[in-house]
Amino acid sequence: METVMLVVVAVAAVLVAVAALLALVRIERGPSMLDRALGLDLLAAALVGVIAIEAAWLRRTETIPILVALSLVGFVGSVAISRFAAREPAAPDARDDADVGDGEERPVAVLRVEDAGEDDGTEESPETPEERP
Amino acid sequence: MSAPSTGALRRAAGRFVWQWPAVAALTVVWVLLWGDVSWANVLGGAALAALVVVAFPLPRIEDRATFRVLPFLGLLRRFVADLVVASFQVAWVAVRPGPLPRGAVVEVQLRNPDDLFLTVTAVLSTLVPGSLVVEARPDTGRLYVHVLDIAHFDGPEAVRADIRGLEERVLRTLAPSEVLERCGLEG
Amino acid sequence: MTEIEPGFWTALADVVAALCLLAGAFLTFAAGVGALRFGSLLARMHSVTKPQVLGLVLLLIGLALRVRSWSAVAMLALVVVFQLATAPVAAHLLSRAGFRTGKVDESELVPNQMDPSDEPDGPHGGA
Numbered sequence A: 001m002e003t004v005m006l007v008v009v010a011v012a013a014v015l016v017a018v019a020a021l022l023a024l025v026r027i028e029r030g031p032s033m034l035d036r037a038l039g040l041d042l043l044a045a046a047l048v049g050v051i052a053i054e055a056a057w058l059r060r061t062e063t064i065p066i067l068v069a070l071s072l073v074g075f076v077g078s079v080a081i082s083r084f085a086a087r088e089p090a091a092p093d094a095r096d097d098a099d100v101g102d103g104e105e106r107p108v109a110v111l112r113v114e115d116a117g118e119d120d121g122t123e124e125s126p127e128t129p130e131e132r133p
Numbered sequence B: 001m002s003a004p005s006t007g008a009l010r011r012a013a014g015r016f017v018w019q020w021p022a023v024a025a026l027t028v029v030w031v032l033l034w035g036d037v038s039w040a041n042v043l044g045g046a047a048l049a050a051l052v053v054v055a056f057p058l059p060r061i062e063d064r065a066t067f068r069v070l071p072f073l074g075l076l077r078r079f080v081a082d083l084v085v086a087s088f089q090v091a092w093v094a095v096r097p098g099p100l101p102r103g104a105v106v107e108v109q110l111r112n113p114d115d116l117f118l119t120v121t122a123v124l125s126t127l128v129p130g131s132l133v134v135e136a137r138p139d140t141g142r143l144y145v146h147v148l149d150i151a152h153f154d155g156p157e158a159v160r161a162d163i164r165g166l167e168e169r170v171l172r173t174l175a176p177s178e179v180l181e182r183c184g185l186e187g
Numbered sequence C: 001m002t003e004i005e006p007g008f009w010t011a012l013a014d015v016v017a018a019l020c021l022l023a024g025a026f027l028t029f030a031a032g033v034g035a036l037r038f039g040s041l042l043a044r045m046h047s048v049t050k051p052q053v054l055g056l057v058l059l060l061i062g063l064a065l066r067v068r069s070w071s072a073v074a075m076l077a078l079v080v081v082f083q084l085a086t087a088p089v090a091a092h093l094l095s096r097a098g099f100r101t102g103k104v105d106e107s108e109l110v111p112n113q114m115d116p117s118d119e120p121d122g123p124h125g126g127a
Helices: A002-029 A031-059 A064-085 A094-101 A111-122 B002-018 B022-032 B037-056 B069-095 B115-127 B157-175 B179-183 C005-035 C041-067 C070-100
Strands: B104-109 B132-139 B143-149
Touching: A002 A031, A002 C005, A002 C041, A031 A064, A031 C005, A031 C041, A031 C070, A064 B132, A064 C041, A064 C070, B022 C070, B069 B115, B069 B157, B069 C005, B069 C041, B104 B157, B115 B132, B115 B143, B115 B157, B115 C041, B115 C070, B132 B157, B132 C041, B132 C070, B143 B157, B143 C041, B157 B179, C005 C041, C041 C070
Parallel strands: none
Antiparallel strands: B104 B143, B132 B143
């Protein structure tokens, strides 16, 4: 029985680890902050899943409070980013603005903190679309 | 000076009285977090819950909503079944080889635009019938729903029927009888 | 737990737990594949709500069947409730923000009955 369980746990852990890897690729590719928020959500879920699988294998209960905390962290992150990326729907040039903040044209190699700051900057001065240092 | 403060105190006390379900629910969450039932946990949780309810008041909903057990069990059973079906459907669409399906946005007019029922319907419909609520308009009672695979449904009319069926189950569980009557769902 | 027939019941719980772990891991994996493969923000959002939530719930059920202690089950039930309550809200907030900031390619949506007016009482675009 324990060998069967070992195989099951190993297969499950590999599947969840691949899911975490795919989430990382999605975070890296973007193209928008919202896609990255989605990837982070999935990464948090994969983390919860891996901890659950490990606890199930060893039949331990000490790590379960970590699951409670992690399951809420992903949500708070998503809400913060969606508030951050959202603009007033009535803004006259919200659409043009968003195209610039989209990040389609510029190299999206790393998740940079300035990404968010740039979005914020374009919101305040929509008439200067590209302000690159 | 004393008159407004006693008034505020009475309001806080009144709030506490009619929000006892919220206090009870928060106490249960606290006890579950600690994982065992002891007097210290229950009393500490109740005190904390009372503090939360008084500090962050919410509009009351009890007089606009009721709760029926049998329709709730039906809603729950259908929800779990739909969740399993929808999850494996989306999973299969994700992992199967071949072209990806076309999405669509469908407007759904709900029967009753009340905040509570609209919220519950929107949250549940994001999880269950292959749909995702992108915009909700409480003033007109309309949901704007994104469908992953429109070809899987028989056109937007089927999506609408699905969501309205879900809303009917929610209303039968939570809505008072006069709302049911107004929506033509009595009996 | 009651120990009436320890051998049979614990073995059954372990088998069910193994099945739950496998199904949950597969759904989480599929959610990852969907998040990477789907071409639009909204389609990706589908895969991080439905398969991800049920996948996590199944993994937690598997864990609960393995550890079999009431305090653990209580905390896991709380995690499940949090997931069911927060995942749709997060998906809705993200996709609404995407729609409102023009990050959704609306030409791919057929039909697209989204109300273009931002006024609450504007004309509705029903078909």
